[in-house]
Amino acid sequence: MSELLKQLFQSGEIYKHAWITIWTTLLSTLIAYLIGLPIGVLLNVTDKDGLRPCVPLNRALGLIVNILRSMPFVILMVAFLPVAKFFVGSSTGNAAMLVMLIIAAAPYVARLVESSLKEVDRGVIEAARSMGASNLQIIFKVFLPEAKPSLIVGAVISTVTILGYSAMASTIGGDGLGKVAIIYGHQRFNEDIIWVCVAFTVIIVQIIQEVGIFIAHKTDKRIRKIKKRRVL
Amino acid sequence: MIEFRHLRKEYPVANGTLVALDDINLSIENGVIYGIIGLSGAGKSTLVRCINLLERPTEGEVIIDGEDLVKASGKRLREIRRNIGMIFQGFNLLEQRTVEANVRFPLELIKTPKEQANRRIDELLRLVGLQDKAKAYPSQLSGGQKQRVAIARALATGPKYLLCDEATSALDPNTTNSILELLKDINRELGVTIVMITHEMKVVESICSYVAVIDKSKIVEHGKVTELFSCPKSEIAKELILPGLIRSESTPGNKLRLIFDGSVTDKPLISTLSRECGVEVNILFADTKTIDGKIFGHMVIAMPSDDRAVAEIKTFLDKNGVTYKEGI
Ligand SMILES: Nc1ncnc2c1ncn2[C@@H]1O[C@H](COP(=O)(O)OP(=O)(O)OP(=O)(O)O)[C@@H](O)[C@H]1O
Numbered sequence: 299m300s301e302l303l304k305q306l307f308q309s310g311e312i313y314k315h316a317w318i319t320i321w322t323t324l325l326s327t328l329i330a331y332l333i334g335l336p337i338g339v340l341l342n343v344t345d346k347d348g349l350r351p352c353v354p355l356n357r358a359l360g361l362i363v364n365i366l367r368s369m370p371f372v373i374l375m376v377a378f379l380p381v382a383k384f385f386v387g388s389s390t391g392n393a394a395m396l397v398m399l400i401i402a403a404a405p406y407v408a409r410l411v412e413s414s415l416k417e418v419d420r421g422v423i424e425a426a427r428s429m430g431a432s433n434l435q436i437i438f439k440v441f442l443p444e445a446k447p448s449l450i451v452g453a454v455i456s457t458v459t460i461l462g463y464s465a466m467a468s469t470i471g472g473d474g475l476g477k478v479a480i481i482y483g484h485q486r487f488n489e490d491i492i493w494v495c496v497a498f499t500v501i502i503v504q505i506i507q508e509v510g511i512f513i514a515h516k517t518d519k520r521i522r523k524i525k526k527r528r529v530l
Numbered sequence: 531m532i533e534f535r536h537l538r539k540e541y542p543v544a545n546g547t548l549v550a551l552d553d554i555n556l557s558i559e560n561g562v563i564y565g566i567i568g569l570s571g572a573g574k575s576t577l578v579r580c581i582n583l584l585e586r587p588t589e590g591e592v593i594i595d596g597e598d599l600v601k602a603s604g605k606r607l608r609e610i611r612r613n614i615g616m617i618f619q620g621f622n623l624l625e626q627r628t629v630e631a632n633v634r635f636p637l638e639l640i641k642t643p644k645e646q647a648n649r650r651i652d653e654l655l656r657l658v659g660l661q662d663k664a665k666a667y668p669s670q671l672s673g674g675q676k677q678r679v680a681i682a683r684a685l686a687t688g689p690k691y692l693l694c695d696e697a698t699s700a701l702d703p704n705t706t707n708s709i710l711e712l713l714k715d716i717n718r719e720l721g722v723t724i725v726m727i728t729h730e731m732k733v734v735e736s737i738c739s740y741v742a743v744i745d746k747s748k749i750v751e752h753g754k755v756t757e758l759f760s761c762p763k764s765e766i767a768k769e770l771i772l773p774g775l776i777r778s779e780s781t782p783g784n785k786l787r788l789i790f791d792g793s794v795t796d797k798p799l800i801s802t803l804s805r806e807c808g809v810e811v812n813i814l815f816a817d818t819k820t821i822d823g824k825i826f827g828h829m830v831i832a833m834p835s836d837d838r839a840v841a842e843i844k845t846f847l848d849k850n851g852v853t854y855k856e857g858i
């Protein structure tokens with residue numbers, strides 16, 4: 299065991315960074331969900347065979363989402379530095395990292411939400427329409443509740459993805475396990491530090507996944523429940 | 531009353547347009563059970579979906595109680611839809627809601643006070659015989675039970691009309707009969723006008739009083755079920771009543787179709803016929819059932835070549851009040 303690793307444990311530094319990884323991930327996923335959910339709903343609703351087709355809006359939204367989705371996170375961070383500066387007054391540090399994670403995750407969430415809503419049986423939507431439901435009522439009383447298990451699974455997938463992104467955020471000075479692994483581990487040739495970070499990450503991912511899937515299963519009232527395989 | 535006037539529905543398809551409904555004119559009187567029958571792809575679902583404007587007609591009018599729905603605003607249309615319940619082949623229940631919450635759904639849409647909604651739900655579940663399943667989820671129910679939930683839900687807002695699109699097609703014969711009985715009760719006791727879409731003559735025969743036959747996007751004949759059944763005019767109606775094989779030339783000789791509309795009581799008719807007329811009667815096809823001691827359905831028998839025997843058979847049938855039709 300390297301000296302530096304011992305020091306990291308003794309000073310509690312490693313736990314501090316693990317904790318930062320957890321909360322930045324959860325917080326940015328939460329905010330990304332708040333932004334991505336309505337966009338995903340909008341994408342679904344304005345689709346050409348959606349509730350209220352509006353092809354131009356759908357195309358425009360889809361294009362923005364696709365551009366952001368196809369940008370590698372490292373490049374996205376560099377490209378959006380001014381945006382972080384605008385929102386949090388700085389283009390480095392944890393606050394900037396949060397902004398980056400949200401920018402990267404929101405479009406991802408939007409696509410996941412869109413596809414979750416697509417799984418809702420068209421027949422059920424039809425039935426709701428036949429009962430005189432308005433589009434808003436269909437969104438809030440049919441689409442979202444019926445897709446709930448799938449939406450929860452989507453949230454788990456996004457959380458895990460964002461956790462992966464957050465490791466890269468050390469490039470713009472964000473704290474967390476990524477920083478520990480790169481700065482203390484890689485750059486100072488302490489391989490054991492890298493592996494300790496890997497172990498921490500694996501444990502965090504496992505916990506998020508198990509808890510998330512458990513909740514998704516619990517809420518699902520169908521017999522053939524949503525599958526765990528989808529995440530892995 | 532539901533009326534269609536010069537209704538036309540086109541769908542844009544890859545190589546032009548597909549005409550799913552062509553110049554449909556039809557009136558459905560209040561209080562009846564009206565069957566709409568046709569083969570797959572004839573346009574039945576499209577037609578029934580035009581009644582509540584789930585499908586917007588390309589041309590023509592859909593008039594319900596004197597109001598043309600095509601001209602109604604979005605808000606007005608949603609109001610009208612609450613007066614038209616609908617059930618489907620696939621049940622279309624909300625899978626994440628209990629039976630009770632499914633029936634509550636249409637009441638939630640119009641913000642019915644909780645107490646009042648609870649009472650209504652109780653009433654409806656009793657009507658369809660599912661009080662004990664109130665807390666169950668759809669995935670825990672059989673097909674027949676799911677359709678009962680769907681019926682309760684469709685009736686929640688007290689509609690005057692009920693549309694059924696192949697409501698029994700996914701069910702076994704026994705369950706089908708129990709659902710049909712329930713629909714009959716609903717029609718009789720609540721006075722709900724029912725429009726039944728089906729591809730099975732049996733369904734029409736057992737509960738409808740009027741029927742329209744739709745073939746290749748057009749209505750080819752319509753009227754009383756008894757009339758259609760005793761003398762179908764269109765090829766397609768004949769086909770739906772009797773399988774083609776029996777009508778075909780593969781069984782030569784003269785045939786007679788006996789039609790039982792419930793006016794004959796259950797008795798060993800054919801053996802009596804054989805004995806009294808002194809002829810051997812060959813039954814080519816039979817599809818009859820006895821309800822409350824009365825015979826319903828029809829039967830095809832081969833006729834002897836001897837003219838005198840034929841006359842005797844006819845006299846016997848007339849005497850016993852059996853309707854019959856020569857040459858099917
Ligand atoms: N949304 C659609 N787009 C294009 N064509 C359609 C659409 N819906 C129906 N059609 C076509 O219209 C015709 C009539 O369809 P419809 O569903 O009314 O038939 P149906 O009589 O109900 O048949 P089935 O007994 O199989 O349900 C079919 O040829 C079908 O392919």
Ligand SMILES: [Mg+2]
Nearest residue numbers: 574575576696
């Ligand atoms: Mg159909």
